[in-house]
Amino acid sequence: MNQLLRMFFIFMKIGTFTLGGGYAMIPLIQDEIVEKNKWIDEDEFIDIIALAQTIPGALAINTSTYIGYRLFGFKGALLGCIGTMLPSVVIILIVAAFFLQFQNNVWVEAIFRGIRPAVVALILAAVIKLGKTLPKSILNIGWVIGSVLCITLFHIHPILVIIFSGILGYMLFKGENSDEDNC
Template sequence: MNQMVKMFLIFIKIGTFTLGGGYAMIPLIQEEIVEKNKWIEEEEFIDSIALAQSIPGALAINSSTYIGYRLFGLKGALLGCLGAMMPSVIIILIVATFFTKFQNMTWIESMFKGIRPAVVALIVASVMKLGKSLPKSFLNIAWVIGTVLGIVLFHIHPILIIIFSGLLGYKLFKGEKFDENNS
């Protein structure tokens, strides 16, 4: 039970101090769940992010729900989800309540202009960390480059990229058993 409460408090902390959405949360979740507490392995963490991306819902909520379920079953899923979303809900309610009083304050606008580059940096750091664990094969590198080009140059919707990647992965790898040495 103490570990479940610890996980809940970790997701509250992550939800409280992460600005910029789910992608900015990835390095914090990875730090706490994979590196500090060693509750899941890096590969499973990456799979949980892929799963969270490929189903409807917010990345942070989906990944915290999956991790909670993986660690502690249904109660863990509920606590993981609650921990990740509770800070946002409370902050949104507070902001909505006082928004009209604060919306024209230049110091608040200036703070957010300062926060934006940090959020971008968190996302880049997350991509770099996740990229390190991706096996360096021609297929994987081509897949990453093709995906980036598809989104940036051809404006292909990310949902279509995910569906296509899932179908292509199924076609290329069906029947293969995966382990650390096989990708």
């Protein structure tokens, strides 16, 4: 029970202090869940992020719900989801109550102009951290570059890139883990 509550408060802390959405939360979740608590290893974390991106919903909530379920079953999924979501809901309600008063406030605008670069840095840090775990091969590097080009240059929807990557990955790698599949 202590570990379950600990996980809840970890996700609540991450949800409270992370601006910029799910991608900005990835390095914090990774630090807490993989590195500090060692509840999940690096490879499984990468798989969870990939899975969380392929299903509908917010990345951080999908990730925390899956991790909670993986660690503590249904109660873990529920508390992981609530822990991640609760701070945002409270903050949104507070902001909504006072937004009209402060929307043109010079101080508020200055604060948000300062926060934006930090959010970009968090997202970039997540990309770099996740990229370090990717096996370095010409195929993987080409796959990353091709995916980025498809999304940014050719405006192909990320969901289509993910689906195509999954199909291509299945076709290319389906025989590599045959020993694990039999376990």
